Amino acid sequence: MHYIGDNLRHFALPLGGLGTGTIALAGNGALRQWQLHNIGNHGGHVPDSFFALRLSRVEPPLDEVRLLQGPSLEPTDTPLVTDDVVPVGERRLQEVIRPIGPTRVTATYPQARVDYETDLPLQLSLDVFNPLVAADADVSSQPVVGFTFTLHNPGEISLHGKLAGALQNSVGWDGVTPIDGVTCSLYGGNTNRVRRAPGWTQLVLENTALPIDHPGSGQLVLSADAADSLVHPQWSRPEEFVAFLNGPVTPASGPSAAGSTWNGGLAVPFNLEPGETKQVRFLIAWHFPNRYVDFNQFGPHPEYGHSRFWLGNAYTRRTPDAVAAAESFIAQWSEQEALTTAWTEAFESSSLPGEAGSRLAALVADVRSPTVFQTADGDVLGFEGVLGASTGMWGGRYGGSCPLNCTHVWNYEQTLSRLFPSLERNMRDTEYDVMQAPEGYIPHRVRAPLYMKQLWDVVIGGPEEPALDGMLGSVLKTYREVRQGAGLDWLGRRWPQVVRLLDHIHDKWLRDGVLRGIQPSTHDIDLCGVNSFMGTLWLAALRAAEEMALLLGEDGTAYRKLFEAGSKAYDELLFTGEYYRQVLEPNETRDFQWGDGCLADQLIGQWWAHQLDLGYILPADHVRTALRNVVRHNLRTGFHDFDHPYRVFADVDDTGLLMCTWPHGGRPDVPTRYCDEVWTGSEYQVAAHCLYEGLTDEAMSILNGLWTRYDGTRRNPFNPIECGDHYIRNAAGWSVLEALTGYDHNALTKSITFAPLAIARSADTWQFPFTTDTGWATATRSSDNLTITCQAGHLDLSTITIDGTNHPIDAHIYPGKPLVIPTT
Amino acid sequence: MTYLSAAFKALWQELPVLAAAGVLVCAASGLVVLVSPGLSPLSLLLGAFLVGPTWGAVVATTDSIVRDSGGGVLLLLQNLKRRALAGLEVACVPAVVTALALLNWQVYSGPLFAVPLAVSCCAGVLLLLASCYAFSLRVTAGLRGKRLWLAALQLVARAPLVPLGVLALAFVALLLGTSVTASVLLLAPGPVALFASAGTWTEKHALHR
Secondary structure, three states: OEEOHHHHOOOEEEEOOOOOOEEEEEOOOOEEEEEOOOOOOOOOOOOOOEEEEEEEEOOOOEEEEEEOOOOOOOOOOOOOOOOOOOOHHHHHHHHHOOEOOOEEEEEEOOEEEEEEOOOOOOEEEEEEEOOOOOOOOOHHHOOEEEEEEEEEOOOOOOEEEEEEEEEEOOOOOOOOOOOEOOEOOOOOOOEEEEEEEOOEEEEEEEOOOOOOOOOOOOEEEEEEOOOOOEEEEEEOOHHHHHHHHHOOOOOOOOOOOOOEOOEEEEEEEEEEOOOOEEEEEEEEEEEOOOOEEEOOOOOOOHHHOEEEEEOOOOHHHHOOOHHHHHHHHHHOHHHHHHHHHHHHHHHHOOOOOOOHHHHHHOOHHHHOOOOEEEOOOOOEEEOOEEOOOOOOOOOOOOOEEOOOOOHHHHOOOOHHHHHOHHHHHHHHHHHHHHHOOOOOOOOOOOOOOOOOOOOOOOOOOOOOOOOHHHHHHHHHHHHHHHHHHHOHHHHHHHHHHHHHHHHHHHHHHEEOOEEOOOEEOOOOOEEOOEEHHHHHHHHHHHHHHHHHHHHOOOOOHHHHHHHHHHHHHHHHHHEOOOOEOEEOOOOOOOOOEOOOOEEOOOOHHHHHHHHOOOOOOOOHHHHHHHHHHHHHHHEEEOOOOOOOOOOOOOOOOOEEEEOEEOOOOOOOOOEOOOOOOEOHHHHHHHHHHHHHOOOHHHHHHHHHHHHHHOOOOOOOOOOOOEOEEOOHHHHHHHHHHHHHHOOEEEOOOOEEEEOOOHHHOEOOEEEEEEEOOOEEEEEEEOOOEEEEEEEEEOEEEEEEEEOOEEEEEEEEEOOOOOEEEEOO | OOOHHHHHHHHHHOHHHHHHHHHHHHHHHHHHHHHOOOOOHHHHHHHHHHHHHHHHHHHHHHHHHHOOOOOOHHHHHHHHHHOHHHHHHHHHHHHHHHHHHHHHHHHOOOHHHHHHHHHHHHHHHHHHHHHHHHHHHHHOOOOOHHHHHHHHHHHHHHOOHHHHHHHHHHHHHHHHHHHOOOHHHHHOHHHHHHHHHHHHHHHHHHHOO
8 A cells, every 4th residue: 555745644654573562664764653662652762763875976976875764744733643743853863864855655564665756866665574474473473673675776877885774772761761862861881782693794782781670671683684784883973873874983882871872873885786776684673571560550559550560571582682583583584574475465466445455454553562462471461552642631641551451442352363363362361360250250451460469349440340341252252262263172161261251240230131230331431221232242142152052062052042032122122223222221320321322332242243153143134224324323524513522533524433423312411431432443343244234335434434534644554543542442453354255264163254245356256365273375266266375374174165155175275285176 | 458457447337237246146056055055966057057147147248348338237137138048058068067077976986987087077177267258259259059169268278367367266255255254255256257258358369360
């Protein structure tokens, strides 16, 4: 997908592995949003870290040093985002070194290509990526970013010069304290050293003066793929680096003084004959092992937040330091770049409609942002998002937003479960082993470290009591993990805990076939009465429980009876003929309820049921009618005159799906919280559901509105915001891919299904990527056959269903050996 | 988080309910002593039948007190109606096991029967300790059956001082009641239940991984 002009203003592609932190590639080619130091912070900037070019020509004389960045674009006034903020350090740098010229970016996560438009007699581009291989969490969790510069001499006279990379030694930094040049009170004792490896020159940035358990302790590596690279290991001002590019200089020696650090840089000399093309590779690797519980947690004693409880990082257990991480990556650079390229190309060249391929590929950024991390013990923990401009008024602008593993927000998340099922399964293990109370309930947050007291019998916060939707989601997710390859043994171990959970819900909330009473929900309120938001989750959970019971050879009749009675009762009580409303008891408060309103998420359980192949949980025609009306009433275009007291996630000419509307009046004086907001996660949820129901126009209206809001001009395509940046609810979007392609995978039966919608086909052909628990592949349908090309891992399948026709197969599918299934 | 401070505060603030609890428990116990004096299988079973439900109601009330949900004599009386059956369920288990041990001791003699006797006695002691947790876990947390007793035994293993402390408190009260003045017995059950509740809810978190 191409980004030019204004689309580059908010463009910030986060590059980094799962749980490693990220550096963002800005639209002008600069590196921004340094979030490597175990904390999310879009304002984090490490100055003097850049790429530069010295280009020379003997005759006619030419000798220019240019910064490999485009001119910085001025920020917009978009509320609650900071992706367009130009760091002060970047502005200063551009005053010292002239930017090379405007950029044009082509990006599909996690790859980008930056083309520089320049007045120099050279064609230059940058390809940047971090390895991503679905179903291979280790490869996808590497703390590296690879940069490949391609230089081409289109003229008739030879050119020469140096391509250089510079990186500040930020070891010891906390990821937050502003850095002025090389000055920061957290610096001191930093040293840079040169390491020559076969074919590569490395600059190792460290601080051996720091205690080993210091939060900022770690290592950075800047590498260039030339054994004879010129090195300027320690310098302070960009002017010094320019001098180095212009000729030999004397580097400073010794550790940096207290309160300051060293910058370091490498320069790769090159000669380009007329018409010649060369490539130069750089890489940045990092290693910051000391992740602490340095965030305020919910429950009693939130003031304990910034503690020294050590969590560590899984990625720093895989390699002993950044040098090893770099070496390991370099050894497999080509292979992993090819795999990553195959992934992005599979999306770009798919038959998915419009920009859907690139947009859906961007969803993976959600789970590889600082929102999610994996501790040294291997536990996968996730915030709701990253504190930022949308949370400054209550929670600050850096760190994790609303820790941890919040069940009701993660209820929407699907991406991690499809790409890395083992990591998602770990979150279920935490729910059952750590979070579940003896009574059976599961508090909606976990406290870290996991051996600490959990949130039993205490006020939690957001909402106060264990969220019922989160608990119902846990049941659904358990069944999802089984279908994603967790296996029957795992289910057998978890089943008694699922039963306890369902028993608790049954005893506490079920009356006359429906859930009643206070039902704490993701809207951070005490949801009351009978409502289809909680109701459909309950019905889907019952169906999932029935299926799980049957898988284990147990009697699922009780769940089936509860489901049938509940389905009938909910439909009779709530369906207005137009949509599903909320019915309150006379003695229940109207505050924070929606009553006769039209809630966007009113059929969320049906969305779940479609993903888990559980069938309809409410009458199909009512579901379709309600969904159609959700889009009709809640999808709004134009927010100029839309005043409300909530957070503004859509404004001016945007199109967005409102959380709740009252098309026929009756809006309570104190309506359900967040009703006037637009949540990307809900939009993806409703859009995917519309696609499952065949309501293609409605779905694409929502998606196009969402994608236009996040097209780079006023918001970052890789940063969905809600209660913070990189908000995980957005990861509901993976279901859009599956709904568009009619893709379904069941690891238990080793079966996959394809039934693409008409908009995901080109005439009678189609192609797109898909994932299983053991690998990923592309499916390419021609007029007379289907080709399954495994790209990574392997596929273990026994049945492939194409547009309703079963094709039994009896073979594992490996990379390099495509399976062709005749379909005529 | 500890519930001990709440328990200490309640000693004065909830004096009426603690006194009422003492009257109820002593009345039930007195009836048992009247019908079947001494330690026998019959007295144990009768104790479970009469004292168990009362104790269940008292613990439900003290649970509510230490968890900041309020107390009061009215609540105690309501709990007597609502939680009596749950209390009986819990009390029956250690009572039946200990009664079997006593029966074994009375009916059979000789080394051959020492093994089952020892096993029954051990089980009885463990269940007695576990019951200090089990009442709260049953009447307030809603656990039942195997899960209830496994959870209670797990808590005994992780935090044995709580049941030992509760039993010590009961023993001291019994000692004072029989050696100084029997009126102490009227005051004892309330505080014993209160500290059993506080201990249970303080240590419950130990049940996770």
